[in-house]
Amino acid sequence: MEAKHEKYHRLIEYCRSIPATPTAVVHPCDRSSLEGAVEAAKIGLIAPVLVGPKARIEELARTAGIDIAPYPMIDVPYSEAAAIAAVQLVREGKVEALMKGSLHTDELMAAVVRRDSGLRTSRRVSHCFVMDVPGHAEALIITDAAVNIAPTLEEKADILQNAIDLAHALHVTEVRVAILSAMETVNPKVPSTVEAAALCKMVDRKQITGAVVDGPLALDNAINLEAARIKQIASPVAGRANVLLVPDLEAGNMLAKSLSFLAGADAAGIVLGARVPIILTSRADSILTRLASCAVAALVAKARRDNAKAVG
Template identity: 80%
Template sequence: MEAHARYERLLEYCKALPPLPVAVAHPCDASSLGGAIEAAGMGLITPILVGPRARIEAVAAEHGIVIDGYEVVDAPFSEAAAEAAVGLVREGRAEALMKGSLHTDELMAAVVRRDAGMRTARRISHCFVMDVPGHDQALIITDAAINIAPTLEDKVHIVQNAIDLAHALMVDEVRVAILSAMETINPKVPSTIEAAAICKMVDRRQITGALVDGPLALDNAIDIQAATIKQIDSPVAGRANVLVVPDLEAGNMLAKSLSFLAGADAAGIVLGARVPIILTSRADSVLSRLASCAVAVLVARARRENAKIMG
């Protein structure tokens, strides 16, 4: 498959859907402001720009970004912009948040505040949706950005968030690999014990919606030949499309290795809050930023549809 083909298909699909109202927190540099406006130009989102008005207008003028016609909510500094963006969600005026040129911690602090109205019963977690050249399917990698050293209880939420994301992305069969350094259970390696517990929770329907197996090493999670050589009899081994890493460090290194050594594109989304949160990096390509917006569009649609069913 050609490079970027999956993202291109994703963008084409989402262009046919109504644009998603998004509160963009502190878009005060060219990449964050330009990314939001480009996504708006493609019909993916309707941005509400939240931050110091004079600074946003200055960045737009300096870089030739046309923001005429888009609402600007004046907020004097980054923390205030994060709080105001969350307020727009609380008021029902935005169905997603997007990180601008502020630290992730600043945005997430506003999201997780007890009085912000953004919390759900789920633990908040991050997923990369990665388009890896030469690999026959997109890979969801979690959690590489939010939970530093997740407990077993945290991982239950991380796994379920990723499964729900895969369904929102219309993945036909969700196959989750709980990664470790080995495929056997070793009491000296805690991630293997947690992987075994998660698999038993799947058996007991405490986690639903996917085939789940672990512990699996990365090679026998994604390479069918490696799984065959190790004689692993599993519907997931060699065919995983969701990779759950032991901790943030492992996830961050895996995702960045794929990006910088294998040329993969990485769309980023935060799940588990009341609305999806588009989390991009200054190093992200334009295509990755647009794909992150498209992922948020599909997540928001799935939540609306689920609310109708539950309602």
């Protein structure tokens, strides 16, 4: 296992050298979410504030043998209230990240995107998987496979910029984005190819910055140099992409789960575009994946602090 996910281990090890990120853990009422948060705290990735029904969390910790004594807790009666309380902690400047516990993603995101009391910015909220694929040299960022169902061109521009910013926070030296479709030529009958071409022109015009972007590209010629050579695609991205922008949520979800269940990949999940990074985990996630998600959020939070200092 150590060798299998060496990219995650490197990421986690690096994050142990930076201060722990104050993080509201929202409704950690099952073993995996509570254990993941405590493990991340033990190795210095996050400084958790547990937000949820106090008696229930304490009983869970007791029966599971998890020591939660070192961590502050905010007692709220149910999951929706926990999401609202966690968002308020961000607005008060007390935490710099949110971590999903055992509540539904929709409940957490509803509190995040509320117009009056949420954590909206001018940027569209979107999700990224940072995938550690065995045998693949670099981590792959896949977006958006969890939040935006059928994004418009305008929304895709934000999704793309969020992913580029994430890659920079993760210290990717050259960000190479492939805008995926079923083919690598523009076909008016396939809207995702037309939108891919438009996004590339937006990059040319500096409406989207920070990466080398190409598309449309099919998956094979996005990540395999030989496939790109056979198709005679001359591009700095083709065959070498480290960020994959998918046409819609269905395509992204199938791609990410194919890599997980057929190629043995792990998928750390994070939501971007809100005031703070949001760690989205699945009940099926291993402890390593949960730790990697916390490490990704820690680097995003650090990048935001550094940017704020630079602007200030």
